[in-house]
Amino acid sequence: MTSPLYVRLTTEQAGRLDRAAAAVPAHKKDLIGGLVDRYVDPSTPAGVDALRELATAKRVTVELGGDAPVVGHAEFRPAAPAEVLDAAGAAELLAVDEAALRELAEAGGLPGRQIGGQWRFSRQALLDWLAGT
Known part of the structure; x- marks a missing residue:
């Protein structure tokens, strides 16, 4: 055995x-x-x-x-996710193409700001926008 x-x-x-x-x-x-x-x-x-x-x-x-x-x-212990995202990070979070994200942001469809010619997005604002709140 x-x-x-x-x-x-x-x-x-x-x-x-x-x-x-x-x-x-x-x-x-x-x-x-x-x-x-x-x-x-x-x-x-x-x-x-x-x-x-x-x-x-x-x-x-x-x-x-x-x-x-x-x-x-x-x-x-994973690192806390960044609170402020650039366009690439926001595109990854939303699982979309970065060019489509920039286009939507430039049209005013996403909560974000341009700083020095570069887009910045609040992680929480994007998640709230996605949830429709």
Whole structure:
């Protein structure tokens, strides 16, 4: 009987495993199974100590600016969208061609202002205009 096991390896470790499987040749699962059979012995205190040493030697701790280091956690905070958009940004927001956006703005159909010959648009004003409010 077998059980699935999913692990994350470093790129270098995965490359070594791929090269080993190609060199033998063998399935990677068989190589991993053989390594577990040969080196993993949780039934003795010495075996548990050896495993503990492996587990603590590879742990990565990252400081994320909180009160304590966090192990195995990542966080993503996207930047706030710009409040003022140029013509390209406004066209992207409205999913239209920039030339069509400029034409509509010049005709007074969009809420925007020309500053120094360049169009500027308020993100919120465009969204309100689009919603019909």
